[in-house]
Amino acid sequence: MMLSLRLTKCRAEAAMWLLSLVMIQVVVASAIAPWQIGIGQIARGADFHDPQADREALPQVTPSTKGYEAMERDDRLVIREGGEVIGEYVFGDAKILRPYFSNLLAPGRTQVTRNHPPREGVDATDHESMHPGLWFGFGELSGADFWRNGGRVRHVRFGEPPAVSADRVGFATLSRLETGTGELIGQVECRVAIRSLPQGRLIVWEATFSSEQGALVFGDQEEMGWGARVATPLTEKNGGVIVSSSGVRTAAKSWGQSADWCDYSGKIDGKGCGVTLMAGPDNFRPSWWHNRDYGVIVANAFGRAAMKQGERSEVKVAKGERLRLVYGAMLHDGPGYDPPAAYRSFVEATALSKEGR
DSSP: OHHHHHHHHHHHHHHHHHHHHHHHHHHHHHHHTTTOOOTTOEEEEOOOOOHHHHHHHSOOOOGGGOOEEEEEESSEEEEEETTEEEEEEEOOOSSSOSOEEESOBOTTSOBOBOOSSOOTTTSOOTTTTTOSSEEEEESOBTTBOTTTTSSEEEEEEEEEEEEEOSSEEEEEEEEEEEOTTOOEEEEEEEEEEEEEETTEEEEEEEEEEEOSSSOEEEOOOSSEEEEEEBOGGGSGGGTOEEEETTSOBSHHHHTTOBOSEEEEEEEETTEEEEEEEEEOTTSSSOOEEEEOTTSEEEEESSOTTTTTSSSOOOEEEOTTOEEEEEEEEEEEEOSSOOHHHHHHHHHHHHHHHHHTO
């Protein structure tokens, strides 16, 4: 009888000890989740709209132990490097009806795209719903306006979830192309990669357009293609400089001209920095450039007549066929930045990506 009582007491004490251990583990887990995640993991959180507040709210992460990280929210990916937010990929926006990058930082932690949304008294506030940072947009696609938000590029899903490492972030998306009334006219599959290179931070965006509903028809406008809006201090109006791969300088002289790349650079708080947009060499034709002194720069392979380079262009992608476009953006610091070397790195990166599939 005494032995039985002792055994019962021991079992009760063991059960209490196990319960205490479980409670401690729950408390610890709740204290670290969801922020303390390793490279290669994705966290989900609530919606937000103030990128600066988001930067301030994020806990500090030791740069030496963290490379790139991606946090998936309901409407965007928040990209961090070394624990600091360096940009956002937005795929769901009630005002801007196409995916885009916003508030992008060069490696030296200087923001090189205009604040999004623009800040009164700090930024020019024109084209707020059209120039969010870095984007693909098409003013005339099968009768719909995907530049001025008359059509919608509706995010369906991630074809490949974000994969991150110390020096790279990559993901793939599938989106519907819809008219202003919601009619499906096609789809676009995108592959996006962000890489740290000696020349700067390279973003490569590959977009493949197709349709099972009928032909996709790309029209002829200035507002067609791969665009960026640089930070307000970098604009030509504020002392910035545009230079193209052909050596042409200024927005006025480079406008409408063909080039492999155009760089928009200047100084912010005394530091040299900028954005180089680059057109892939395997695109169906070279790009003309829609550049302006107030900070917009666009690589446009469609607007031949609009860019005063010949007859009106109409690019048709027949039902069941595909049109692949590849463009890049190098976010860079200075001095010593070499745009031709950056372009060579971009071409090498796109070639490796193509071989890898």
